[in-house]
Amino acid sequence: MSNEVEVIDVNAVSNHAAMHSVMVMEQWGNGETYNEATWVERGRHAVRQTLEGMFELGRALIVLKEHTEHGRFEQIAKEEFGIGRMEVSRLIRATQRFATPQMQKAAPKLMDLGKSKLLELLVEEDVTLVGLADGEEVNGMTLDDVDRMTVRELRIALRENREQMQAKDKVLGDKNAKIDELAEKLEKSKKWGVKEPEPADVASELNIAVSSKTVAIRSHLVQLGEYFAQMSAHEQVHGLPHREVMLGAINQIEADLNLLRGQYDLPVFDGSSETPAWAKVDLPDDGTAFETE
Template sequence: MARKPQASVELVEDPKVGSNLSAAQHLLAEHNMMVVKQHGDGLPYDRDRLINEARFYMGTAAEAMLEAGKRLVMIKEIEGHGEFIRICEERLGLSERTARQMMQAALKYLSPELEKHTDKLQHLGKAKLIELLAEDDEDLAALAEGGTLAGLELDDVERMSCRELRKALREAREDKTAQGRVMADKDAKINELSTQLARKPVVEVKPLDEQLQELRLEATAKAGAAEAAIAGALHPAVHLLMEHEVENDQRTFVAGLLAQVEQAIVEIRAEYSIDATPVASAVPAWMRDSADEEIAAALANQQQGA
């Protein structure tokens, strides 16, 4: 028979002795009634009955653990912590840790968020349900619906041992933590770079002569690299080929290589209408030795024309 959706119940402390004892007892009675209503399946609270039922369900598989855990919740809430521990140890043979795990499992897997998936999840067995207690309800629901958890499908979890499952979950948590650190470092680096960029002027325009000087230096470096490649790499390669020349076979091949290099230079000259030999000094006018005389003459001509 399908279980009714149950609201989550928070465990409360036993009332302390004081002037407000009656009010506290009244609140506790109301709380106990709510616990019995939520977990009692319509039956009144009977401690001995619940203990016997808990002992019965403990002898079966995961479903029994959840049913026993549900009854332990009621015993704990109504009997109080001290009496609950005594009942677990003396009448049920349970340690406090085991009892708490059973209660946590019942509250988790029989909650409204997971109750419709309980039938699938309980096939994993008691030990694996305990291992999965720390996982989010949304992730467990996705696992039951055919998704994955820590890269594992439900069939994978069912086939593997508890030790393997514990290792897979631990590694997944470690990976998630590591990814979080990487993302945090990445965000910090982006923020640092953004701050540095914000401190710089939006537009930084260099004087024209500085721009031309940088471009000339870059072009000179490229030309030097090309010349070095021809002299240091192409020339030795041609030399080796010519040492093994048979009639005109190598000369024809080398001629093709050189024509390829020359063609690249010819295309540059044609694109920009550049002469084969320099027709003017590449040194700027203001850097020439005669610059002062030329400037003086130009000023004199300007004054005469005025």
């Protein structure tokens, strides 16, 4: 008896879905039979038309801006097109960016992503966008990856990449500044007849400085572990989640370390080979290695 009821229920659901599809297609689909691929392609076509209209509006804004006074131009944009200063700026910038032959070639694929994602991507260089359209992996993302992302996910990914690049540029800038400083000191010492320090002495000082920093960093990691223990206990007692914050801290530290490793082409020690030379070097042991500052 239960099997019969189940069959009836399944048939009823199927019939209801079919009737619903017919009603929807009668109202919105010109009476056609539903086909997912067909309507996905029509949606993509509508997106392209919307973006083409966006660029046409951008061209109109550029022409109007060049022929009217500032106040009059803003009035036209607001009263005639219903857009404010920020949106006007983004539309003009997008239109100008896609005016070059290279970007026009990449435009069809990028336009399939939709207006919001396209505008988010404009923070990237032209060569980056062209590469993305050509199937290259850019900043760890392909065009398909971007297509699957939400606008928010894309914005976060682009922001994180910019922050990593800024951090890398800062490290490189600091390194270059240090090199320039050392070169300047060397030049002054030559000019005034000051004896240049022995390379071995300089190397020793640098090794000591790095060792000191390593001890400090390891001390902070021990403190971080103590905070993790408190957060874990707090989560167990009160049920408030802390794992995301803990994981975020670890991931950020690893990202910073990988940035240094990649910058100086340092190998990864996986523990499978004999103890490397760096692990045999004794760090200064003055009893402070794991003390809390």
